[in-house]
Amino acid sequence: MSMWHGAKARRAAAVALAATALTVSLTACGSGGGNDAKENGGSSTSGEPSADTPKDDGAGGETPDTSQVLATMSNGNGLEIAFHSAKRDEGGFLTVTGTLTNTSSKQQYAPVEWNGQEQQVRRTGRSFAGFTLVDKAEKKRYYVLRDTDGYPLTTTGVVAVKPDEKVAVFAQFPAPPDSTTQVDIQLPLMPTATIEIS
Template sequence: MSMRHMTTMRRAGAAALLSAALAFSLTSCGGDGGGNEGKEPSSSSSAPDRGKDDGNASATAPTSGDPIANVKGDGGLELAVHSAKRDDGGFLTVDGQIKNTGSQGFTVPVSWNGLEEAVAATGNSFAGMTLVDSKGKKRYYVLRDTDNRPLTTYAYGSFIKPGATLTFFAQFPAPPTSTTKVDLQFPGFPSTSIELS
C-alpha cells in the first residue's frame, strides 16, 4: 500500500473519529433549537477527506452518473455537478468535476480560492464556491474545519491540461428542508441552479 493511500486512510479515519465525537457531544448537550443555518461547525464534518491532491489537477478520478447541472465557463472549461446531497449531520455536499474542453491549458485563477486570507495556506481550493437560496435570501459558504481548512477539494495543481478533468467536492451548511433548489456560484462560470437531494 502506497504512502498516499495510507495517509488518505488515516485522514478518513481521523475525520470519522472527529465526526463521531462531535455527534456524541451534540447529542449529550442537546440542540440549540435551530437558527444556525449559516454558522460554521467547530469540528470537521463527516465528509470523506477527498480534499488534497498532490500537485496534478487531472489526477482525481471522474465522478460517475449523469450530471444534475452543466455549465460552460472561461477558457473552454465545463463544470458538471453530479450531486448535491444532504446528510444527517446538517451538511450539504456538492460533488462534480471541471473538464478542460479547450485546446489550451488552463491556469487556475486565484478567485477559485475565495477572498479569505485564512484559507490561503491550503493552496488551490474551491473555497470561492457559494450556494444562494434566492427564496430564503441566504448565501452559504464552504465550511471550514478547526484548522481553517476549507471542507472542499484543495491543494491540487494550478494547471489543467487540455482534455483533463478535476473532480471536486465542497461541503456547505444544509439549507432548510423546505429549500429544494439553490443556485451554485463559482468564479468564471455563470450561476447555475441545482436540485438538492
C-alpha cells in the same frame, strides 16, 4: 462562554464528519493501484470508456457518478464544471460533487479567484473555497465549510488542467432547510448554475 463552546463543538463535529467521509471514500477508491483501473476499463456504471472518468484530485474529493448532470458552468476559455450531485449528509451538511474539464486544446489554469477572498483560506493554496450557494427562497448565501484550522472542506491543489483532462471536485456547505430543494451555485468568473438537492 457557552456559545463559544457550542461553536467549538460544532466545528469539531464538522471535522469528524469530513474525516469519516474522507476515510470511506479513500477506502473505496484505494483498493488497487492506478493501473488496475486502466487495465479493467475503470468502474464507470454508465458504460463510458475509462478515459471519460474523472480522476480523483488526490485532495479529498471522491470520483463522482458522472451518469447524471444537474447543471454545467463554463468560463468561455475551455474550463467547464458539470455538477453531478448535491446531497444532504447527516449532521446538517450539503455535499456538492462535480467534474472540472478542460474542453480546449491548450493547458488551462484554475483562476486564483476560485480560492476565495478570506485570509484564512489563502494559506490553503489553490482550492474551490470561492464556491457559494444561494438559497433564493430563504434569501441566504452559504459558504464552503472550514475545519477548525481554517482549511476549506473542498477540493484543493488544482492548478493546471491539461486538454481533455477531467478532475473530480467537491465542496461541502451547511445544508439549507429541508424545504429548499433548489439552490444556485456560484464560482468567481463563472456563470451561476441552478442545481437540485437530493
